Structures are given as C-alpha cells and as structure tokens.
Amino acid sequence: MSILISDTARNNLSSWATRAIRDGYAIGACLSPFTSPDNSNGYKRSAKDTADTIREAGGEFWFDPMTYALDMPRTTDFKHYNTWGLSNRICEITKPKDLKIHIKRIYEIQTRLGSQLLAPTLLLTAPNSTKSQQALEMSCEAINIEGKTWLTIAGDQHFWSTEDELDAHIGALNQLEPSGWFLVVTRDNNSMPPKATPEEIYGLMRTTYALSQDRPVHISFGDLAGLPAVAAGASTISTGWDLRQRICAYQDFEERPSDQPGGGWYQRPTLYGLMGGLSKREYMTLTSENPTLAKQLAPGEIGPKPEQAFKHHAQVLSELVSELNLLSGESRVKALCNHYEQALPTWKTVASITGASLSAEDWIHPFQQGLRLFTTAEGWD
Structure with a gap:
C-alpha cells in the first residue's frame, strides 16, 4: 500500500480512512491544523480521537503543521488553526526565539497525537532568496532540536521549475539528513487535472530522485499529478475524496462562512x-x-x-x-x-x-x- 489520505473539511476523516486502511487501499491519514481543530467542536471529532481511531485500524497517523500555508496569498481561514496554540504570523515564527517555540510546540502536538515528527517549513517561490535561506534555517533548527524528524519542502510552480538554483537548495537541505521528506507543490487554483508544466514536473522529479537515494519521500497532495515523482523514487502519495485533498490550492485556505465544506463531492471516475x-x-x-x-x-x-x-x-x-x-x-x-x-x-x-x-x-x-x-x-x- 502506498496511499495517505489528506485531511478533509468534512467530518468523515476517521471513518472513511479507517475503512480504507482495513480494506487495503490506504496506509493511513494526515491531519492538518488548518482543516481540523484540536478539540471536538460538535462538528468534527477531536484530533486525539481521530489519531487513535486511525492507529487502532492499523494505519499511520501524521500531523502536518503546514506552516507554509501561512505564506499563501489567500490564507485567511484560522478558525481551526487557532485552536492549536500555534502562531499564525510568519513574521513572528521566523524570529530565532519564536522559531524554536513554534517547532517545539509542533513536536509536542505530534508526540501527544502519536504522529511521526514532521518539521514546519516556509512556502518558497524561488530557491535562492531570503525566504529560502529562512526555510533552510528553520529546517536546521528543527533537526537541532530533534534529529529524528521528517522535513517538508514546499514551493509554488515557479520554485519547482528552476534548475541549478533549485538543485543547490535541495543539496543544502539534504545535508541535514532527516528521517524522510514531504514534498508539496502549491497552486493558484484547484482545477483538475492541475495546470502543471513540464518544467515543474522535471524539477520535482530531479528533487525526488536525489532525496530518495537515502530516505523515503512522500508527495503531499500528489494524487495522479504526483505519479512522475513516484517514478523518480517517491514511495507514497496523498489523495482524498475532495479536490482540496488532492491539490494544495490557495483558494482552499480562504475563510469560509461555516464549518461546512462547501461544494460537491469530487466523483469523476478515474x-x-x-x-x-x-x-x-x-x-x-x-x-x-x-x-x-x-x-x-x-x-x-x-x-x-x-x-x-x-x-x-x-x-x-x-x-x-x-x-x-x-x-x-x-x-x-x-x-x-x-x-x-x-x-x-x-x-x-x-x-x-x-x-x-x-x-x-x-x-x-x-x-x-x-x-x-x-x-x-x-x-x-
């Protein structure tokens, strides 16, 4: 099995993921603070309850902090995120003292929920920039605090489309020797199939091929568009029953008027x-x-x-x-x-x-x- 189920704005993650794990078409699920609250709110179950249910079914449970989503141009939905005691301001998180607090808080949450450690990162638009240096420093700090953690690399289509500068950034991160990698491409919209470019695919494949030589690579929000990265060496991929589980699109982090997920089910036959x-x-x-x-x-x-x-x-x-x-x-x-x-x-x-x-x-x-x-x-x- 090779499929992780992304978090959903609906209230059915634990039930559907449990059946998927037991029926053999998923290995586990990944919860996000942007999509699920820490404690039950009457609509969604508590994170601990969800985590326990998934693990009891024999599945992997992950808590992905998705700090990079704070960098997205349209992120305004914090109603669940603010229940976790995490800062929602990038300008605060990147300060040295606050950075350590943010990482330690994430590790505490993951330990409490029984999740493998997965460090936060920033959203990158260019691999050679002040922001990319900050992302490298965040990953370094995360490894310094706890060496046995996975690292995330999050970038938009331009980031993944560059060549020599991308390879240099990935090379610097690879020297940190984490336990594994989460890679994600962020997109301007959630059209399916995503409007990927050959250059973006090539960059993601090069990165995956290099990183997967020594450690496992997971493609977050990968779905069918992530298959080239799997061909390059990634071992697992994320999907789900809604578009926002299959694509990491800016519009899906905008504030919604209620807890209802909005929109219809994505039921196009594959x-x-x-x-x-x-x-x-x-x-x-x-x-x-x-x-x-x-x-x-x-x-x-x-x-x-x-x-x-x-x-x-x-x-x-x-x-x-x-x-x-x-x-x-x-x-x-x-x-x-x-x-x-x-x-x-x-x-x-x-x-x-x-x-x-x-x-x-x-x-x-x-x-x-x-x-x-x-x-x-x-x-x-």
Missing part, C-alpha cells in the same frame, strides 16, 4: 487505462456505447456513492504507485512513460465516443513532457 478521469456523464456514455472498452479502461465496480467513487480512485492510484515501487531507476521511469504512451490513442477513441471536455492535452502531455526532460537529463532516452 480510469486506469486513461491515466485520468471522465465526468460522470461521460463515463455513463462510454459504458452505454462501448461497455467492453469501459471495462478494459476501468476494471472493477465504480459505485454511485461518494465513498465508492473514492475507493475506486484510491485503488487505481494505489495500483499504479505499487507497480512503480516494485521497480527501480530507469525501469521505474520508463514504466510510467509506457502508461502515458498507451493512454494517448485511447483518449482519442474515448473522446470520439463521449465528447469529453478534457483530453490527453490535459491529463497526459505536461506529465509526459516532464518525464522526457528527466530521461534526457539522465541519459535514459
């Missing part, structure tokens, strides 16, 4: 043979017009209810990640290249049947082109 998804209407058209092809592209049942749709999606994602995890090096990357190559002509067939609004241009091309940049650089063409 088709293994397409390396992407269709709308429910498009999938129904495909199953009606060409049921044999529909079954070939998406083996198994895709139930009509939200949890059933999520289960199918997570199973597809888990199968792909597990397949890649059985391989190494060049063969790992080429296996994903083959999946994309096989999906390209199938997209044309499916589009002709369903009139799909999205295509290989959205689901395949940027990720495939990023893979090509990586294989060329490694001499694996």
